[in-house]
Amino acid sequence: MHKNDRDLHQRMVRAAPARLTRRSLLGAAGAAMAAPALAQADWPNRPIRLIVPFAPGGSSDVLARLIQPGLGAALGQSVIVENRSGAGSMLGTEFVARSPADGYTLLLADLPYAIVPALQARMPYDVEKDLIPVVMVGAAPLLIFGHPSLPARNAAEFAALAKARPGHYTFGSGGVGAASHMMGELFQAATGTQITHVPYRGGGPAIQDLAAGNLNTVFVTVASAAPQLSSGQITGLGVMAAERMRSHPNIPTFREQGIDLVAEHWWGLLAPARTPDAVVQKIAAAMPAVLAAPGMAERLDALAVIPRSDGPEAFGQRIREDVARYGEIARSRGITAQ
Known part of the structure; x- marks a missing residue:
């Protein structure tokens, strides 16, 4: 074999593993990108947990169980209500914040979610970074x-x-x-x-x-x-x-x-941060039908709860406004957790 031919052959042999490695890496990357997309398209394929950060019997628990069957029917999977009370709602909230961001663990939050940060010097989660708004359920x-x-x-x-x-x-x-x-x-x-x-x-x-x-x-x-x-x-x-x-x-x-004061107690669904947007939007899109189900208006009216289905953006704005509002009132009046 001519020297030039041998040199060319050796270069091709040395380059072959690199080319195969690049192809393998590209294939692996493509598979990794496709997996979440397939998971989102298939979501949900198992039961969804709805965490209530309060004890059974309270308004949040009652509301969770009211929407439970309709939400499950709309999403095509069972919704399981689970009470995780303690630390003024922080225990259950932290549990959801630390859960996988796959749409299978949701939080039914209410107004205290926006109040707690104003009272606690240190918290086990960040309301702005660890959870994301999905959809409102109602307000009273x-x-x-x-x-x-x-x-x-x-x-x-x-x-x-x-x-x-x-x-x-x-x-x-x-x-x-x-x-x-x-x-x-x-x-x-x-x-x-x-x-x-x-x-x-x-x-x-x-x-x-x-x-x-x-x-x-x-x-x-x-x-x-x-x-x-x-x-x-x-x-x-x-x-x-x-x-x-x-x-x-x-x-x-x-x-x-003559008193310029408007305030209401709200409830809504939150999910762990980085939950896929397609999943968030699917849950949000289901809520109007859940709240419009036969008999739901009468049940909510008995609780003096006004049905709301504000999506992620509007619900997120509500949370930010209330975090600021109650933070200011806590600071100005010297209120801290005891």
């Missing part, structure tokens, strides 16, 4: 309820009483940093009043003490106080909504009374 206006003995027929009259006697009147809550606590702080900031906060271990005991006459007011949803309201043990003084509630049209809004 928050109200101020008073005891019938209170010499005020509405929120404006109560604000006048509180201004005249700073610190004399009380409002109960489900604990420091609870939504019912933050609503009372928002009310004081909006009205320039000073009302004594009485924290309880949960909203139920606070409502019971209000009905017993041991408190002047509480700030909660209708669902939290429905039995006491219907029995006349407590009265609705105002609703923090843009318009009156269809279920209780006799209760005026705060704005009607």
Whole structure:
């Protein structure tokens, strides 16, 4: 073999493994890219877990079980509701944040998800980085309820009483940093009043003490106080909504009374960060039909929950606004977790 031919042959032999290696790498890369796409197209192919970060029986648990069958039917797989309560909802939230980002573990978050960061110096997850919004489920206006003995027929009259006697009147809550606590702080900031906060271990005991006459007011949803309201043990003084509630049209809004305050308790689905967008969009697209299912409107109305199906962008904006809002109220009023 001629020297030049031998040199050419040797170069070809040396280059062959490199060419094969590049082809192998390209093939492997293509397979790796195709695998997630195939997984997304096939999603869901097994049951989906819906984590509720609170104990059974609360509003979040009730709402999760209301949407459970419809969501499963819309997605073509079973949805399993799982309660993981503890640490003011942080335990269940962290569990979802640390779960695989494959769409098979979702969180039913609510308003405290946006409040907790304002109270905790250190958290086991980052609300802006570790979870992503998927779709809203519903929202409920928050109200101020008073005891019938209170010499005020509405929120404006109560604000006048509180201004005249700073610190004399009380409002109960489900604990420091609870939504019912933050609503009372928002009310004081909006009205320039000073009302004594009485924290309880949960909203139920606070409502019971209000009905017993041991408190002047509480700030909660209708669902939290429905039995006491219907029995006349407590009265609705105002609703923090843009318009009156269809279920209780006799209760005026705060704005009607000259108090510029609108706030509501919301619920929605979140997923671990990096969950494929195709999966997120599929879940979001299913929610309107779930909320429009026969009988759902009546069930939600009984809880005074307004169905919402805002998608990832709008829901994400709501969360960011509430994180900022409650962060500011916590800082300005010196509220921290105890």
